[in-house]
Amino acid sequence: MSPTDSLMAPTLVRRLACMLYESTLVFGIAVGAGLLFSIPAGMRSGMDERRPLFLAFIVVVLGIYFVWCWVRGQTLAMKTWGIRVVDRHGRPLGQLRALFRYACCWLWVLPPLAVVAPMKMSAGGMFGALLGWIALLALASNFHPQRQFWHDELAGTRLIPAPTAGK
Incomplete structure (x- = not known):
């Protein structure tokens, strides 16, 4: 077997499937972080003037979660689905590479939202655009020589199989 x-x-x-499970976990983390920010700040609405700070706080908390997990090789969802993240040489990620991967992962969400936001679409339309973009990116991984997602190519990382907890 070659290194490739x-x-x-x-x-x-x-x-x-791992991404779907991860999104459930991320939702819980975001809700918890939202409470940590909004209760002391006295926010009563998501449209509060502190909304940009609120969103930045959520992005930072999620970044801490992902970077911390990826430096250790796996998030809980990745562990459940038997997936590890490594650099392109098969070594564990350092903090800077994990942080860069986190930034690259926003390619799954930001482009469709940036395109549809000026169109004043309904929530359903935005969700549909987001799902279409995710499907396109997922299918594009078939064109990578190692079937990796393209954000992993940009970040210099790879997802590889790992033994699950039960094996």
């Missing part, structure tokens, strides 16, 4: 083969991504279905 050992850095082949798990199946697309497995990676997408």
Whole structure:
């Protein structure tokens, strides 16, 4: 087996299932972080004038979560689905590479939102655009030589199979 083969991504279905589970966990983290910010700040609405600070706080908290987990090799969802993140040489990530990967991961969300935001679409339309973009990016991984997501290519990282907790 060549070194390239050992850095082949798990199946697309497995990676997408992991992302779905991760989104559930991230929702919980975001709610908790939102409470930590909004209760002491006395925010009564998501449209409060402190909304930009609120959103920045959520982004920072999620960044801390992901960087901390990726430096250790896995998030809880990745552990459950038997996936590890490594650099392009198969080594554990350092903090800067994990932080850069976090920034690159925003390619899954920001482009469709930036395109549809000026259109004043409904929430359903925005959700549809987001799902379409995610499907496009997921399918584009089939064109990568190791079936990696393109944000991993940009970040110099790879998702690889890892033994699950039960194995």
